[in-house]
Amino acid sequence: MTVWRIAIVGAGPAGLYCIDAMKKRGIPFQIDVFDRLPTPYGLLRGGVAPDHQKMKRLESFYEKLLADERVNFYGNVVVGTDISMQTLKNYYDSIVVACGAESDKPLVIPGHDLPGHYAATQLVGWYNGHPDYSELKWDFSAESVVIIGQGNVAIDVARLLAKTRSELAQSDMPEPMIDALATSAIRDIHLVGRRGPVQAAFTHMELQELGELADCQVVIKPDDLKLSAACQAELADNRKAQKNIAVLEALAAAPVRETKTRIHIHFFKNPRELVGTDAVTAFGWTQTQLVDGRAVLTDIQGEIPCSMVFRSVGYRGVPVPQLPFDASRGVIPNTAGRVDEASVPGVYVTGWIKRGPTGVLGSNKPDSEETIGTMVDDGIQEPAVIPDTQHLVSVLEAKGVRVVTESDWYAIKAAEEAAGQVLNKPREKKITRADLLDCLSS
Ligand SMILES: Cc1cc2nc3c(=O)[nH]c(=O)nc-3n(C[C@H](O)[C@H](O)[C@H](O)COP(=O)(O)OP(=O)(O)OC[C@H]3O[C@@H](n4cnc5c(N)ncnc54)[C@H](O)[C@@H]3O)c2cc1C
């Protein structure tokens, strides 16, 4: 039986679940996983909140998948730049693109280009030590911060801005980021949603954590939790929203404490403008009312004074050269994982670049199973013309790419864990490409 040579582009959860799906198929295979970073695990390393160490332990499952003798990791290789899709295809029978959603949804309102307005993506990447963001400089002298959006990313950002040094010390947030956040002037964090508590995108466990912060009080207007008849009817069929409402009610009823920080949860406020001349000085909102679940603007307007605004309104996929792209959804158009109208044959997609930026880590497992199912049903359409990974690696190296192998990654991991041990934390991450590559012998 021939060995199916597969390249996976992106060593995040979706890419790695493809290995699992192939293992279950009992078909002989060789999988090479490429990532543009020198490190694997995608958003598990660079997105999942650093204080969610229980979640980060999923790394050990992904590590076992990479350790399979039929699997190789090649990091620091940008597919589309260091090697084209067409050239990559020469070396493989099939390619699965699992490159995630690496940008963010814009929010174009008046004042959006004022200094002080950022994407949550930037802060998340920075506090996780992602090399694309780790050198960003932040001015945390703002006392009042607005976060636009009420998904779990917005909750992560609010929580991490509110944590004390001792709370952050138990995470794997890099030390310079802990220092910057723990000494911030932030006192009031406003988490602003355009719809109501029944429609909020966050989930109850994440919400509940806000009530467990050491030096932070959650503030919710009781009136915002009075539900209209339509919202009550919607709630009756929505288990997720019922759990959220129960937590919101408990948070609203919690005794008032004297705390350093407050997280104010606002509903029914649509972003209207960012106010300011040289920098943001306020967030302008228009009150909404719900019509068939949609936020419809009213005549009531207001402002929240602030000098820092994070939009947390969703991530967004970026195109891969030589592959089609649906710019409105930020995905590679596909049918059950098979790329539609691909100029390069035998190309599949999975994860956030396939279905858009929603779903938890585990949601990528059935998604990748579907893609692998489609690929196996299609069979090998055009076999690799150069079925030789070493040849490909030498071509990349000749172009000056320092390909990071699996053993290189283990050297980085060991260095990070050793540095972390000294600080009594899981790891102290290397946060620039240079620092990551410095861990390796040349
Ligand atoms: C801030 C944040 C926090 C989250 N927290 C949680 C949580 O606590 N629990 C939970 O269950 N889910 C969480 N999620 C959701 C979860 O992270 C996603 O469902 C999951 O990571 C999506 O997997 P993916 O493989 O599609 O994308 P990604 O994880 O983004 O992986 C994509 C990979 O592709 C690589 N890549 C991109 N372009 C290229 C290229 N051109 N060439 C080579 N490689 C490339 C990237 O470097 C990356 O490693 C969170 C998401 C975010 C944004």
Ligand SMILES: NC(=O)c1ccc[n+]([C@@H]2O[C@H](COP(=O)([O-])OP(=O)(O)OC[C@H]3O[C@@H](n4cnc5c(N)ncnc54)[C@H](OP(=O)(O)O)[C@@H]3O)[C@@H](O)[C@H]2O)c1
């Ligand atoms: N701990 C965890 O499990 C965890 C942590 C982080 C992320 N994740 C997952 O990762 C995925 C992405 O999370 P996310 O928070 O980025 O996205 P999300 O869950 O889709 O939330 C996006 C938020 O932005 C709002 N929004 C979108 N466009 C807007 C606009 N133009 N104006 C105002 N508000 C706008 C949405 O409001 P509307 O609802 O009104 O559109 C929603 O509140 C989710 O599936 C999430 O569950 C999980």
